[in-house]
Amino acid sequence: MDLSNNKLQDSGVEKLSSGLKSPNCKLETLRLRSCNLSERTCEVLLSVFSSDSCCLREVDLENNDLQDSGEKLRDYLKKSSAPEKALLPLLPVVKASNKVLLNDCNLSERSCEVLASVLSSQNSNLREMDLSNNKLQDSGVELLSSGLKSPHCKLETLRLRSCNLSKRTCQVLLSVLSSESCCLREVDLENNDLQDSGEKLLDYLKKVLRRKSSKLQRGERDGTRAGQLMANNSSCAAAAADPDAAACILNRTKKVENISPVLKCFH
Template sequence: MNPQFKLEKLQLSRCNMTDKGCSALTSALKSNPSHLRELNLSWNKLGDSGVKNLSDLLMNPQFKLEKLHLSDCSITEKQSLILTSALKSNPSHLRELNLSWNNLGDSGVKNLSDLLMNPQFKLEKLQLSWCNMTDKGCSALTSALKSNPSHLRELDLSWNNLGDSGVKNLSDLLMNPQFKLEKLHLSYCSITEKQSLILTSALKSNPSHLRELDLSWNNLGDSGVKNLSDLLMNPQFKLEKLHLSGYSITEKQSLILTSALKSNPSHLRDLNLSWNNLGDSGVKNLSDLLMNPQFKLEKLHLYDCGITDVSSLTQSLTNSKALQFLKELDLRDNNIGDSKQRLRDVIRDSNCVLRVDEDRSPNVPINHYISLNL
């Protein structure tokens, strides 16, 4: 590799790369290791030799990588052990790690947890969605973070079944004032009403840092939504992005939620309530919220929410300053009929993108669509 070639960012996701290509790449980087800061090899099958050669590269003290993305690389528990062992020997530079959509299992997560305990390992962003993690792995992970809590700012554990003990240990971690997490993603984690109550109670005790919260596709129930709403009312809780899509919010609960937002409206910028049975009354509540000049929402997702009447929404957008801020409004897969034209007329001269027609290919599985788009 040319020593005059000082590449800092290399993205090779979805390149149909195999272990042979990965080995050639890492061999080249070994000869000129000092400049690269971000490497993305996601959606490739690296194989045993590819992971081994990448691990050898990660052990090089001259290789000062800060961001490593290996999502959906068919990494096994055994390969993850080799990878994390390599990071243990050169821990001080990495700030972002994405191992999502790999079958790490609890033992793979445990190996990673040992690394997280190292005070020299100052990871800021960790993505472990769909890793076949259970409560055992989650407990090991949160235990490690308890011993070294001050650096992590973003954590994604979506699509894992965390269980009672996993949620409890995560909640204990969230209560730690030294744990200053800003983004928490827990979509599709089979979180129950009881667990969501524990989780939101933990956030109540340490509310000032979190900016993004995704609890989509979990069964929050009445008490979970009520507790979350109480949290949203706290002036110290300055959430900017809230995702609660996935058949968990009813019309009644949406009223409680929007009432809470009315009392603390100035921070939220992105709200996703897609795939909930909000109905027209739920949209009416949201429309009333949009009338508040302090509510400066930029993205509102209401995909498949059983909406038939958007007159209140149209009126709010006409009679408020909401369109000064709104950049995206998603109303796809709602039976709003001819009223969509009136909505288009109102939005036409604004910077807002209106999505009212279904544009998902019928050949794309719903779970894959959700994970990529919402």
């Protein structure tokens, strides 16, 4: 059923949900593009998906402002006995949201592949994603990286705390950050065994920031924050009050030229 480009609003989807929950409903595809929907619709759809009789396999929510559906999505997955399977029909909700919280959802590397497809989608609105406290491992981050490198990816904040990651993940992230289309401003890697890779990542990021310094001065998209990185182990930090100088504390102090954003790395 395609109801796109109608002013259904959240109240309309709520009325529709009674039929979607019916044991007699056989509907598998529902298109709701540009229907003036908000995060309230996300809550309604999660209720529909939790129904044992629900047959929906595909829901299209493009061009709706779902804003932050993160906590509702996380709570739904945490209650599921098979969260990775439960995530699949919810991918349209993820794609239409600005922020999703998937931390502590018992996800594995298999979920990273489908999330990468969301990130690389041309119409994805996702700006912030929290995958902390899931057993993603390095292989999961590697799968996720294909989406992060996509020119369509708009993600700015990625949290990967306590995800069983090693120095291999740092190499993957170096590759991601070298992509000209990368929009990441913040990556949280705390409580992972990165060994000595944090310093290598920091050094590379400083080079990236130097290259983008001229763009910062012109006030392009990288102008306010070019990156914040957090990981575990011994601490270091680089910060600058103006584009002409910066202090870098890396067990010693040295001057770094032409870096205006704030960069933090605990490695």
